[in-house]
Amino acid sequence: MPDSSGKASTAFRTIGELSNDTGLPQHILRYWETRFPQLRPLQRAGNRRYYRVEDVALVRRIDQLLNRDGYTVRGVQQLLAAEKGAPPAVAPEIVAPAETPITSLRAIRDMLAEALAAD
Known part of the structure; x- marks a missing residue:
């Protein structure tokens, strides 16, 4: 254009x-x-x-x-x-600084499962 x-x-x-x-x-x-x-x-x-x-x-x-x-x-x-x-913005409720990658992935999985169940 x-x-x-x-x-x-x-x-x-x-x-x-x-x-x-x-x-x-x-x-x-x-x-x-x-x-x-x-x-x-x-x-x-x-x-x-x-x-x-x-x-x-x-x-x-x-x-x-x-x-x-x-x-x-x-x-x-x-x-x-x-x-x-500036580092990219990450939602604090998803990844806390003291969490390990496995813990944060499990938290994300749980949040997604809850969202699917609510849908």
């Missing part, structure tokens, strides 16, 4: 296209690359940047946090770093 630039939503974007889509100046996008290690567009010959779909989403998120939600650059850096290092 094409967007406002006429490209498919999964197509790579140049820095100019991303700048036009987001309304952010190109120098700001290049600055953000130096401040946010998560933002790494592909660079081809002549340092031409190509932003992937994930990069575009990250730029929009950084823009939202900085320019609309009032975060500082340092605050956004900390937020993104914390999200990167």
Whole structure:
């Protein structure tokens, strides 16, 4: 499905296209690359940047946090770093930290059996 630039939503974007889509100046996008290690567009010959779909989403998120939600650059850096290092969320009632794998699997089995019986 094409967007406002006429490209498919999964197509790579140049820095100019991303700048036009987001309304952010190109120098700001290049600055953000130096401040946010998560933002790494592909660079081809002549340092031409190509932003992937994930990069575009990250730029929009950084823009939202900085320019609309009032975060500082340092605050956004900390937020993104914390999200990167955060372990996946696990329901605490399923796996307690002191349980062995067998115990936790049995607890899951029992919960599933109860759910089937209630159905």
